[in-house]
Amino acid sequence: MAELSPLRRRMIDYMTVRNLSPATQGSYINAVQKFSRYFGRSPDRLDLEDVHAFQVHLVSTGISWASLNQIVCALRFCYGITLGQNDVPERIPCAQAAAHSALFCRR
Template identity: 75%
Template sequence: MSEMSPLRRRMIEDMTIRNLSPATQRSYLHAVTKFSRYFGRSPDRLGLGDVRAFQVHLVSKGLSWPALNQTVCALRFFFGVTLGHDEIPERIA
C-alpha cells in the first residue's frame, strides 16, 4: 500500500480535531479524492472555478442532492480548514 500524502494526513488530523465521525471523514476524503481525480491534479492546486466545474459535472451526471451537498461540505472543509483559504468556502454554492 502506498504511503499517505502529507495533505491527506493533514485533512484527517483536521477532521479528527473537530471530532467528525469516522463515516463523515471517509465521505469527505472520498469526495476530495474524486475532485482531484476528475482534474488529474492535486486538490491543493485547484480553485473555486474548478469546484464550480466539478459541481456542474456532478449535477449533469444526476448526482442526488444529499450526495452533492456532502461533496460541497467536504470541499468547503478542505479549502477552508485544511488549506486555510477562508475566501473560498463562503463562495462555494
C-alpha cells in the same frame, strides 16, 4: 499500504481534532479524492472555478442534491480548514432540495 500524501494526512488530522465521525471522514476523503481525480491534480493546485466546474459535472450526472451537498461540505472543509483559504468555503454553493427552486443556494 501506500503512504498518505501530506495534504491528506493534514485533512485527516484536522477532521480528527474536530471529532468528525469515521463515516464523515471517509466520505470527505472520498469526495476530495473524486474531485482531485476528475482534474488529475491535487486540490491545492485547483481553484474555485475548478470547484464550480466539478459541481456542474456532478449535476450533469444526475447526482442527488444530498450527495452533491455532502461533496460541497467536503470541499468547503478541504479549502477552508485544511488549505486555510478562508474566503473559498462561503463561495462554494450548496444545492437546493426542491426541483422547482434554483439549482444552488447561498450559504
